[in-house]
Amino acid sequence: MPWVCSERRRPSGHAAVRLLAVAALALPPSAHASGISRWAMGTFPVGGFSGYTSPFGMRVHPLGGDLRPHYGLDIAAPLGSPVRSWWGGRVTQVIRDGGCGNGLTITSGPYEHQYCHLGGAVSGNIYRSGAVALREGQWVRTGQLIGHVGLTGSTTGPHLHWGLRYRGAWLDPARVLRAMAESRRRFLPPQRRTPNVGQLR
Numbered sequence: 001m002p003w004v005c006s007e008r009r010r011p012s013g014h015a016a017v018r019l020l021a022v023a024a025l026a027l028p029p030s031a032h033a034s035g036i037s038r039w040a041m042g043t044f045p046v047g048g049f050s051g052y053t054s055p056f057g058m059r060v061h062p063l064g065g066d067l068r069p070h071y072g073l074d075i076a077a078p079l080g081s082p083v084r085s086w087w088g089g090r091v092t093q094v095i096r097d098g099g100c101g102n103g104l105t106i107t108s109g110p111y112e113h114q115y116c117h118l119g120g121a122v123s124g125n126i127y128r129s130g131a132v133a134l135r136e137g138q139w140v141r142t143g144q145l146i147g148h149v150g151l152t153g154s155t156t157g158p159h160l161h162w163g164l165r166y167r168g169a170w171l172d173p174a175r176v177l178r179a180m181a182e183s184r185r186r187f188l189p190p191q192r193r194t195p196n197v198g199q200l201r
């Protein structure tokens with residue numbers, strides 16, 4: 001008898017359940033949960049951090065001068081700094097408009113994370129910057145390079161606008177960064193605790 005793969009059984013129900021459990025574990029925890037080790041798995045979304053320039057919430061619009069909600073956190077970083085996916089997920093939107101500029105929305109379970117004012121270019125449904133080429137529907141890993149800090153859209157200087165939605169509602173990304181920092185402090189060995197996260201009050 002020739003050497004062949006003889007395994008004909010389909011994966012058992014148990015195996016399928018285990019796979020689903022692993023997939024669920026890889027997702028970020030509930031937005032309302034803190035003190036959970038899984039938060040430590042997230043990646044700070046930009047390298048070359050130089051400060052938080054505008055928090056989430058109501059603010060006087062820097063260009064319009066009127067009071068408007070700001071649905072995200074602005075993280076200043078030098079032009080061209082790497083932008084990394086906060087969590088593994090699927091690219092659900094490649095954006096090119098006057099506000100966000102070049103941007104991406106990535107969906108990870110109940111979360112959508114949005115990255116605005118990126119450098120590079122959008123043509124059709126593909127975002128390109130340096131070695132990065134991402135199209136809608138593509139999967140990305142946690143920490144994967146997904147673009148670079150740019151000056152596209154409505155912005156007064158180079159920064160990443162990072163938006164986060166949980167079950168469709170905007171969330172303050174600073175809360176999530178705090179949960180990540182706390183989780184790293186509690187659950188990771190000292191050499192792995194530095195998450196490249198600036199101090200958040």
Ligand SMILES: [Zn+2]
Pocket residue numbers: 054070072073074160161162
């Ligand atoms: Zn912003």
